[in-house]
Amino acid sequence: MSKSKKPQDPFAAREAENYANPIPSREFILEHLKQVGKPVSYEKLCHKLNLTDEDSMEGLRRRLIAMRRDGQLMSNRRGVYGLPESMDLLKGRIQGNKDGFGFFIPEDGSGDLFLNGREMEKLFDGDKVLARVAGKDSRGRREGTIVEILQRRYEQVVGRYYREQGFGIVVPDSKRIPHEILIPDAQAGKAEDGQFVVAEITEYPSRRRKAIAKIVEVLGDIATPGLEIDVAVRSHDIPHTWPNEVDRETNKFSASVEEKDLLGRKDLRKLPFVTIDGEDAKDFDDAVLAQINPKGGWTLQVAIADVSHYVKIGSELDNEAQVRATSVYFPGFVIPMLPEKLSNGLCSLKPEVDRLTMVCEMEISPQGKTTSFKFYEAVIHSHGRLTYTEVADMVQTAASPVEETIRAKMRERYSSVVSDLDILHDLYKALRAERQRNGATDFDSTETRIVFGENKKIREIVPVQRNDAHRLIEECMLCANVSAARLLEDAEIPALYRVHEGPNPDKLENLREFLKEMGLALPGGDKPTPGDYQHVIKQMGDRPDRHLLQTVMIRSLMQAMYQPDNLGHFGLGFEAYTHFTSPIRRYPDLLVHRAIRYLIRNSKNRHIERQPTAPDLKKGDIYPYDLADMEQFGAMCSVAERRADAAGYDVMDALKCEYMKDRVGDEFTATVSSVTSFGLFVELNDIYIEGLVHITELSNDYYHFDPVRHCLEGERKHAIYRLGDSVEVRVVRVDQEDKKIDLQMVGVKQDSGKPSGHKGKGKGKGKGKGKAKGKPGRRDKNDKPGAGGHKKKEKSNSRKQKPAESNQESKKPKKNRGKKNANKKAVAPKNKAAKRNNRSKTGAKPPGRRTGKTQK
Numbered sequence: 001m002s003k004s005k006k007p008q009d010p011f012a013a014r015e016a017e018n019y020a021n022p023i024p025s026r027e028f029i030l031e032h033l034k035q036v037g038k039p040v041s042y043e044k045l046c047h048k049l050n051l052t053d054e055d056s057m058e059g060l061r062r063r064l065i066a067m068r069r070d071g072q073l074m075s076n077r078r079g080v081y082g083l084p085e086s087m088d089l090l091k092g093r094i095q096g097n098k099d100g101f102g103f104f105i106p107e108d109g110s111g112d113l114f115l116n117g118r119e120m121e122k123l124f125d126g127d128k129v130l131a132r133v134a135g136k137d138s139r140g141r142r143e144g145t146i147v148e149i150l151q152r153r154y155e156q157v158v159g160r161y162y163r164e165q166g167f168g169i170v171v172p173d174s175k176r177i178p179h180e181i182l183i184p185d186a187q188a189g190k191a192e193d194g195q196f197v198v199a200e201i202t203e204y205p206s207r208r209r210k211a212i213a214k215i216v217e218v219l220g221d222i223a224t225p226g227l228e229i230d231v232a233v234r235s236h237d238i239p240h241t242w243p244n245e246v247d248r249e250t251n252k253f254s255a256s257v258e259e260k261d262l263l264g265r266k267d268l269r270k271l272p273f274v275t276i277d278g279e280d281a282k283d284f285d286d287a288v289l290a291q292i293n294p295k296g297g298w299t300l301q302v303a304i305a306d307v308s309h310y311v312k313i314g315s316e317l318d319n320e321a322q323v324r325a326t327s328v329y330f331p332g333f334v335i336p337m338l339p340e341k342l343s344n345g346l347c348s349l350k351p352e353v354d355r356l357t358m359v360c361e362m363e364i365s366p367q368g369k370t371t372s373f374k375f376y377e378a379v380i381h382s383h384g385r386l387t388y389t390e391v392a393d394m395v396q397t398a399a400s401p402v403e404e405t406i407r408a409k410m411r412e413r414y415s416s417v418v419s420d421l422d423i424l425h426d427l428y429k430a431l432r433a434e435r436q437r438n439g440a441t442d443f444d445s446t447e448t449r450i451v452f453g454e455n456k457k458i459r460e461i462v463p464v465q466r467n468d469a470h471r472l473i474e475e476c477m478l479c480a481n482v483s484a485a486r487l488l489e490d491a492e493i494p495a496l497y498r499v500h501e502g503p504n505p506d507k508l509e510n511l512r513e514f515l516k517e518m519g520l521a522l523p524g525g526d527k528p529t530p531g532d533y534q535h536v537i538k539q540m541g542d543r544p545d546r547h548l549l550q551t552v553m554i555r556s557l558m559q560a561m562y563q564p565d566n567l568g569h570f571g572l573g574f575e576a577y578t579h580f581t582s583p584i585r586r587y588p589d590l591l592v593h594r595a596i597r598y599l600i601r602n603s604k605n606r607h608i609e610r611q612p613t614a615p616d617l618k619k620g621d622i623y624p625y626d627l628a629d630m631e632q633f634g635a636m637c638s639v640a641e642r643r644a645d646a647a648g649y650d651v652m653d654a655l656k657c658e659y660m661k662d663r664v665g666d667e668f669t670a671t672v673s674s675v676t677s678f679g680l681f682v683e684l685n686d687i688y689i690e691g692l693v694h695i696t697e698l699s700n701d702y703y704h705f706d707p708v709r710h711c712l713e714g715e716r717k718h719a720i721y722r723l724g725d726s727v728e729v730r731v732v733r734v735d736q737e738d739k740k741i742d743l744q745m746v747g748v749k750q751d752s753g754k755p756s757g758h759k760g761k762g763k764g765k766g767k768g769k770g771k772a773k774g775k776p777g778r779r780d781k782n783d784k785p786g787a788g789g790h791k792k793k794e795k796s797n798s799r800k801q802k803p804a805e806s807n808q809e810s811k812k813p814k815k816n817r818g819k820k821n822a823n824k825k826a827v828a829p830k831n832k833a834a835k836r837n838n839r840s841k842t843g844a845k846p847p848g849r850r851t852g853k854t855q856k
Helices: 012-018 026-036 042-048 054-069 227-235 244-251 316-324 340-346 388-395 401-413 418-437 468-491 505-517 530-540 546-555 587-602 627-660 832-837
Strands: 080-082 090-096 102-106 113-115 128-136 142-151 156-164 167-172 181-183 196-203 212-220 275-277 286-292 298-305 328-330 333-335 354-364 370-381 385-387 447-452 458-464 497-499 561-563 667-676 679-684 689-694 703-706 711-714 720-722 726-735 740-748
Touching (some): 026 042, 026 054, 042 054, 054 142, 102 128, 113 128, 156 181, 156 227, 181 196, 196 227, 227 328, 244 316, 244 340, 275 286, 275 388, 286 418, 286 468, 298 418, 298 468, 316 587, 328 627, 354 418, 370 468, 370 587, 385 388, 388 401, 388 468, 418 468, 468 497, 468 587, 530 546, 561 627, 587 627, 627 726, 667 720, 679 726
Parallel strands (some): 181 212, 275 385, 689 740
Antiparallel strands (some): 090 102, 128 142, 156 167, 156 196, 167 181, 196 212, 298 354, 328 333, 667 679, 679 689, 703 711, 711 720, 726 740
């Protein structure tokens, strides 16, 4: 670059729009450093860019600091700036581990770097950092060292407060944060020993000192009703309060649809749309109507709440919805994506009121194929708020005189819509048959519902029986989602798809070996289809271990996610699939609605219908997104979904531990639901609660883990414990703080623990009940078992099988924080540090153990 002529910034016009005194753009600074090929000082940058006045130089200084903070630049102690990639630096985030070590996850997708405990002393899980490869450790793993911390993940942590030896500490609830945080007495507020608190970090940790914080909120002690939700929400950083700006925007909405909102909409208010949901549902996203087509088949109309009409791009409502990305469901409680005035009010398709909708109208052949479809904006007037139970009572064949009486009464009660429900039911049977012909994978599952007693404590856990009404709505929603995906593909605009790739090659090989052991075969070679998976399910017939076998099959699949690159949906067997039907509670659906509205108002696509009175909408006003935006939205929404799932699991685990704390010493019949190197996870039959039989409890032999056969095999006696075995166990310890239940093997039922020659072909072992879910009541009608989502959990380093001297650090034990169980074998470790070092006694939950939560 010439010294005499000022370099030309291609983004100068943009900078001039944004700043009164424009400075070089980030892109221009980065390009200049690439051309120079070496680090440059701030003073030389000013000279090279011909910045001489004080304001411009100060502006550049601040921009360099911001670029350094964002990881775009790196600087040393001499104030010299360079490109991280030119300095062999990687940008990424930290993934912590309960045992003190961690991993560096690079942004560029290259291999992770192992971080030893000393390196992790100054870091928290989720911190954004710059790192470099330091070599390999003794096990041959690439090891990293942290060069700079760019951004801290946590400003606050939630945990349990303890007073010990004259000072206070908070033990974080998140197992990925093994640090104990110091609390000076003056910063403890009104917190009492043993209470759960929120602590604001005032000094972050270094290699020489622990983190220091002050307590800003006391949540209560472990017996406080609802504490488990308060802790999970804060521990997983789930937004749960509404900013004042959002409240102000929400208050401007009227309580009902206004006349001006009807402009450009098709009037469907006289058509008998109905909603079909769970008994406790309040946010009604969808209404349905099926009519017989005189030419054969049916016309199906799926009307979805038109959230995009109210939540405008760039509004505070939209900004908050982006941050939340999804509603979060807990037993008996929900944190909505949108304020209640919208989610349960103006957007919810309540009966006997006008509501704005986006409608997908489909023509379905007698064989159940979608022959054509179109989308349009409409207004409807729901003719009934029905429940799954009510609809099932009306449309399913009665199995007894009592059921026939109930059926007759319900059909009389809803006589105005019962004929429409019969048409819907006939349509459902055709749709389901067509999907099965196309090879869709239908995994069995048992969902559960928590029944609470007093003080929000579990009274019982009961299975939720899925009926034809659940499946009817599910099929309608699948049709609408597929039609939306086909429209987006046809229009060739950047959009989010719900993508579910096929099985991982390594897991596929293990699955084939396991199925072979169980007398089953998966066809399809290296690339099995959904139909091949369904073929295996049919092979299982009614064998009693079919649920556990299907669990292993689900674990072989990839996680479903949101992304703009459409790779199809393996579990459902669709070439294109998206989420369109739940914009009240999912941000991806809202984005899809915006895309469809843009097409309705601006496109001549054959799959849209615009009303003559509909005003024009510029792309920038309704859908100003490009591919990069969609990639960012996809990653953000996928992370938010996992976050919500993890919080739900934590709450369920806490509630179950609360339920089981008075059952220590009780014995149960159980089914082995997962086998790991450190023991057996078993599910207690009939109460749907899982616990661990640690390998040290199998004291009659040394046991070795076979990951392919999903079993533990004895070294001398060759007894085998495998997935699906029916066993008798005793509850020996319930750790409410770590949310874990320890069990002891009492005995095995017949056909369990047999010598290794037993292949277990043909027949299974246990009942194989399904998993409890974190979301009660309303089922996600777009998701079915087998969607491929499974929650991966970090593995634990198992202890030696025989008792041995503890390898914990030799330091004085802290105050005993565990409650002893009288007359029980298992005793809680005497301090939190000991519990963390010894956590494998209880055991980390195995990868994919929560198969009840599916992600379509």
